Amino acid sequence: MKGFEVDLTRLRGGIFHFRRQKEDLRLGGIESEGDEKMDVWRLPISASLRGKLISAGYTSVTSLSSVSSANLAQDLNISNSEALNVLKVASHSGGSECLNENPSIINGAQNAWDLLHEEESLTHITTSCADLDGILGGGIHCKEVTEIGGVPGIGKTQLGIQLAVNVQIPHEFGGLGGKAIYIDTEGSFMVERALQIADACIEDMSEYNRFLRKDCQPCQMKMEPKDILEKIFYFRICSYTEQIALINYLDKFIAEHKDVKVVVVDSVTFHFRQDFEDMALRTRVLSEMALKLMKLAKKFSLAVVLLNQVTMKHAEGSFQLTLALGDSWSHSCTNRVILYWKGDERHAYIDKSPSLRSASAPYSVTTRGIRNSASSHKRIKMM
Template sequence: MTSATVEDLFINPRIITRAKIRGYVSLCSILRASQSELQQKLALTAADVEQLTTAAANYILPQKLSAWEMQNTDQERFLHITTGCHQLDDFLGGGIPVRGLTEVTGESGSGKTQLVLQLALYAQLPPISGGLGKGVAYICTESQFSSNRLQQLISHIRNKYPKGPKSYTDNIFVHHVPDMDNLVDCVRYQLPHLISSRHVGLVVIDSVAAPFRVEDRRERNTTLLLQTLGYRLHQLTSSHNIAVVAINQVTAAMGKQSLYGLEGNTAPALGLSWANLVTTRLMLTRTHSFVRTHKLLPQTTVEFNIRKLEVVFCPWLRRKSFSFIVTEKGIEDIAMSTV
């Protein structure tokens, strides 16, 4: 079973044995029970039950910080990864935050994978250039890794930052997972070791929705697995001071406005169970407008579709939107005339 169990806790073995004998194996079952119920059914003292429930809560839930603690915490905790576009970085308050869980959602072709591929490269730059100077764990769940596009972006980033890493690809660790059980197990067991041993600073999941949408929800309760995944990701970003970015798909929405007031006929997949675990939600869309640019060699005119990135919710950013285009160099600000 991929959910956390009492055996994962570092507490008195006597308490663990008593909980297993009485059927309180999962941490969720322990936290759902009252203190008096656990004392009675496990035949433990109030101090033992307090030790058990405290350890279970600390294991499942990420550490919380007060506003005062956040203000006085070392500034290294609140780093950002540059997106490669200065205007977009300014729009996001510095780039993609190295805190919490960032979701990038949107329709197919809106630029989601483009954005995370750039992050996978720029995260390897030194902090003075807007990166972390660390490696990247890239978890694929629905398609092959976009290696061709990555190589195209590498050629441009080398021209922009000639003193960057000698090899960008050597620092991107790609792992393919076929279903939600393997995804949760990967995040739970394999990812912590990779982060520590390979000096990883960014974790990308592309995408989080695919393995959960494939499963037959009539046969399995996927909510617990989804929550376990979210809690584990929060634990990793908090304990290792890394950035976590998850791509999410969209699904059909009922009515003119969906959850969080999003207009249109689509909404991020996985519903409230996942949305409540997300710290920052960025939604990308394609518009019906284009911009035109002229190339000198050869002399041609190229049109680019205008896309929009919207901050749906974020604790430190107001709701707003940013227009951009995707060129062979990557994401760029609109500095041309609309046609």
């Protein structure tokens, strides 16, 4: 594997806060065993009784629900009181679920009310452009996969680098204090540029510090550009096989680095547009990869940002610009943002989102990174 990982110094341990991780919502009860057929195994009764039940054909708890204790005693050749006891245990194991204060018919499912509060407590990753944050509902959302596409030179990579830096803004400044994974398939990540953006980000933070915390004890500005670069894990990918392998490996990697809060793939498209001949295979491989990324986003509560290229599509008698990788792929993101030129100004447009309305906003790419368009370069949105 040619891809390598830049992790220059072992990172100082940061305690990772699982924001309101609600393990307690996983209401107990029946295990997530798919097959209910043999669930008498789980009844807290003696092994010999269990054996008798199964050999008499009572393999599921439900099969015990309609049998009388006398019949059961006869079938199993046991005493009536023993049979009664078995039925009591069986009805208890089935019924306990419904007696629960908050009944859940599926293990691990969460109700919309709890999810709403969980969602409200999540911090978004700012793009450093207040207008863009505005239409995105505060920035890039964690637990979701956001696809960003646009023509070459529009600033996709710039936005990717900006997010890899901004994810590290500490909690005191309204950020996530996380780390970033940057998966580079095209070789377009420029470390000098990342340094520049990191510098500007720190400058903005200290300015914000001076401005807002004059009276309070000044918050220590310990961050240096070096620290920011150290917290970007960079993978260089040279073929689609490597890309698939890496995404399969990410689960393990992130489990070991739990404060990773953003995964940027720049671009998700490149190798899949070069080497593939069997398009049906490509669709399968891509859709599986998409589900894995979805799973990562949900499981580790992180933001996945996929940068995509554009292509021409012939539809309704005219050619229009759409994102690459085809129709099936277009379903594999939660949100989609299209970057485009409007005159000589850059704009972003929300093309797809379950919760945001479609809207567009101007932004610009400056030496300091992504910023508001035109006049308001200095403004950075922190909260």
